[in-house]
Amino acid sequence: METVVGIEDNDDGKFEDSGVDRSSSALSSPKQIANPIVYKLVRVEGDGRLVPATDDEVMEVGDFLEYENSEMHVVANTGQSLECISIERSSSGKLRLECKEGTAEADLGELNAKLQILQKVKEEKQRISCGSPAHSHVNIDSQCSADKFPVIDGKVQSETPCQEIPSIASSLNYTHSNQSGSIDQCSRPSEGVIESGSSASAVYSNLKPDLSMSDGEICLDKLSIRELHELFKVTFGRETTVKDKQWLKRRIAMSLTNSCDVSATTFIIKNNKIVRKFEEESSGNMNAGSLISSGNMTEEEDVNFKDSSAVNACGIEDNQVVSETRPEIGLEDENYQTGQRAAKRIRRPTKRYIEELSENESREHNPRLSISNKPMGLGHVSPTLNVRPARNAFSEVRTYGTRLDSLGGSDVQIPCVSRVRRSRPRKDIASLMVCDTVNCKFHPTSMGEAEKLSNKLLEHSSDAGSEFPDKVLKSRMPSKFHQPSSSEPVKEQCPVIGPVELRQELRPKRADPSSHTSDDNNIVTVPTAKGGMRRKHHRAWTLVEVIKLVEGVSRCGAGRWSEIKRLSFASYSYRTSVDLKDKWRNLLKASFALTPAPADEGINLRKHGTAPIPEKILLRVRELAEMNSQVPPNYSSSQLASGGGSVHGDRSGYL
DNA sequence: CTTAGGG
DNA sequence: CCCTAAG
Numbered sequence: 001m002e003t004v005v006g007i008e009d010n011d012d013g014k015f016e017d018s019g020v021d022r023s024s025s026a027l028s029s030p031k032q033i034a035n036p037i038v039y040k041l042v043r044v045e046g047d048g049r050l051v052p053a054t055d056d057e058v059m060e061v062g063d064f065l066e067y068e069n070s071e072m073h074v075v076a077n078t079g080q081s082l083e084c085i086s087i088e089r090s091s092s093g094k095l096r097l098e099c100k101e102g103t104a105e106a107d108l109g110e111l112n113a114k115l116q117i118l119q120k121v122k123e124e125k126q127r128i129s130c131g132s133p134a135h136s137h138v139n140i141d142s143q144c145s146a147d148k149f150p151v152i153d154g155k156v157q158s159e160t161p162c163q164e165i166p167s168i169a170s171s172l173n174y175t176h177s178n179q180s181g182s183i184d185q186c187s188r189p190s191e192g193v194i195e196s197g198s199s200a201s202a203v204y205s206n207l208k209p210d211l212s213m214s215d216g217e218i219c220l221d222k223l224s225i226r227e228l229h230e231l232f233k234v235t236f237g238r239e240t241t242v243k244d245k246q247w248l249k250r251r252i253a254m255s256l257t258n259s260c261d262v263s264a265t266t267f268i269i270k271n272n273k274i275v276r277k278f279e280e281e282s283s284g285n286m287n288a289g290s291l292i293s294s295g296n297m298t299e300e301e302d303v304n305f306k307d308s309s310a311v312n313a314c315g316i317e318d319n320q321v322v323s324e325t326r327p328e329i330g331l332e333d334e335n336y337q338t339g340q341r342a343a344k345r346i347r348r349p350t351k352r353y354i355e356e357l358s359e360n361e362s363r364e365h366n367p368r369l370s371i372s373n374k375p376m377g378l379g380h381v382s383p384t385l386n387v388r389p390a391r392n393a394f395s396e397v398r399t400y401g402t403r404l405d406s407l408g409g410s411d412v413q414i415p416c417v418s419r420v421r422r423s424r425p426r427k428d429i430a431s432l433m434v435c436d437t438v439n440c441k442f443h444p445t446s447m448g449e450a451e452k453l454s455n456k457l458l459e460h461s462s463d464a465g466s467e468f469p470d471k472v473l474k475s476r477m478p479s480k481f482h483q484p485s486s487s488e489p490v491k492e493q494c495p496v497i498g499p500v501e502l503r504q505e506l507r508p509k510r511a512d513p514s515s516h517t518s519d520d521n522n523i524v525t526v527p528t529a530k531g532g533m534r535r536k537h538h539r540a541w542t543l544v545e546v547i548k549l550v551e552g553v554s555r556c557g558a559g560r561w562s563e564i565k566r567l568s569f570a571s572y573s574y575r576t577s578v579d580l581k582d583k584w585r586n587l588l589k590a591s592f593a594l595t596p597a598p599a600d601e602g603i604n605l606r607k608h609g610t611a612p613i614p615e616k617i618l619l620r621v622r623e624l625a626e627m628n629s630q631v632p633p634n635y636s637s638s639q640l641a642s643g644g645g646s647v648h649g650d651r652s653g654y655l
Numbered sequence: 656c657t658t659a660g661g662g
Numbered sequence: 663c664c665c666t667a668a669g
Contacts, residue, residue, distance in 0.1 A: 662665080
């Protein structure tokens with residue numbers, strides 16, 4: 001699945017013993033054997049099997065490696081401080097520096113990218129390896145460490161103080177062994193411990209002599225402030241004005257350790273250890289100082305962070321390689337590994353945090369915007385009443401605007417005003433204007449009570465009708481309201497485009513064009529074969545609407561839906577006469593079901609389940625229905641003893 | 656177009 | 663809600 005870079009260490013025969021190692025070696029091509037350290041590209045199959053990497057894969061990695069090497073060179077050249085040089089001498093040291101430098105100075109971006117990829121691969125591999133029998137322990141180990149990272153870290157720190165920074169070369173071998181060891185350890189602790197003890201000690205003994213920590217530490221200690229500054233500069237790629245020797249030392253040490261981690265790929269664990277050690281050492285010597293100084297050095301800290309992250313990337317890469325290594329055991333190693341993991345973990349967040357956090361933030365913001373508020377509660381009468389009017393009023397305008405939007409094809413809502421006016425011919429504009437005025441009227445009018453509202457609405461609607469010349473009404477109403485959308489060629493419906501979301505409303509604020517937020521009603525129109533658009537989602541009828549409907553029916557009589565539409569639903573572009581009719585039908589049904597119908601419907605059962613609609617209204621509906629059905633106007637009053645009288649009364653109340 | 660009714 | 667038929 002994933003391509004992994006593996007480092008195979010041929011130098012130490014003992015390391016090869018491990019099954020893991022063998023597998024890797026088996027995979028490795030023969031030529032690799034010659035080199036002490038071999039980077040292998042392998043693919044981890046789903047079953048955990050390691051498969052030799054393809055040429056392409058190798059190439060990919062190869063580039064990276066090359067890049068690193070070049071980086072190393074650069075670093076070496078750039079490296080000015082004695083310390084650096086000394087470190088560089090050791091192969092491991094070189095790597096370290098390189099990583100560090102690369103991250104700090106050179107193409108952080110590129111490195112990071114590569115590192116990320118590598119890291120990903122590595123992670124994947126680890127995951128996979130868990131599944132595979134051979135690597136299962138590894139996985140566990142890594143996971144465990146990861147999970148417990150913090151704790152382990154602390155543990156490691158305390159436990160690993162003795163460790164010193166070995167030369168990178170040694171560390172490489174060592175690392176491999178360590179890693180494998182750690183893995184092994186997990187599976188079989190006892191063995192691992194023993195083994196680790198021997199191997200680890202041996203390695204250590206060998207390594208220590210080389211450079212080891214003493215080098216770093218001593219060197220740092222011996223360095224003058226100026227030298228430290230230089231070193232700092234080399235390390236971080238920038239000057240520092242800090243005069244605190246301890247702080248400088250600490251910084252440098254940390255950076256070195258970090259770099260080690262990174263570069264140490266294989267050594268990561270070890271590096272971690274080392275790092276830890278450094279920290280400890282530094283802490284022992286300068287911890288107090290560092291703490292104090294750290295407060296002042298935010299800037300410096302930041303830089304460090306950066307560096308560390310960069311380094312991390314390198315480290316990750318290395319880690320990746322390491323992961324492949326076979327199992328050697330070392331108690332310490334395990335600790336190291338855990339430590340490494342921990343370090344990894346810690347750092348990683350750092351890196352990603354920034355990116356992701358920013359992303360998240362942006363996302364969060366967006367969601368908010370995108371989230372539509374649909375405060376419409378049918379159940380709540382008062383609220384709806386207040387809200388609805390406004391919304392409704394605009395809805396018409398909105399509709400127009402929507403259409404325009406749809407034209408654009410984008411969901412974005414353009415301020416209705418601009419759209420409407422632009423797109424629409426004068427006539428339309430006029431009609432719109434009228435609508436607006438009407439809407440405005442509605443808006444301002446605050447109707448606390450449903451009745452009031454209904455009354456007012458009625459008035460308005462009637463007013464509008466009467467006020468405006470028939471011409472205007474006619475033109476705007478029938479053509480535009482009803483089918484206009486579908487009929488209106490062009491732009492509005494974009495039949496061709498396909499399902500377009502028409503966001504109708506601009507909500508209460510028509511002024512605020514920007515708020516596209518999905519409004520309560522997102523009406524999705526679906527292109528019909530005919531080319532017409534049809535609403536896809538049902539728009540819940542609001543109480544206000546129902547009231548208006550009832551009112552309209554009482555006023556105009558059932559069946560005169562177009563009239564009612566015109567009078568009472570002028571502002572509701574989305575309610576067609578057919579809708580009204582349908583709704584009325586439903587209301588009738590409901591009313592009869594709900595109320596003990598004295599008249600035709602003998603069912604007295606009440607359905608409480610469905611009663612968002614106030615009984616009052618249903619009652620009235622029923623009355624109206626009865627009235628209608630009973631037709632004879634004269635007769636109605638007498639006939640509908642219970643209903644007739646009440647009907648009138650209700651009606652008067654409403655009206 | 657508008658209604659009415661079925662799906 | 664949508665679709666369709668009938669007036």
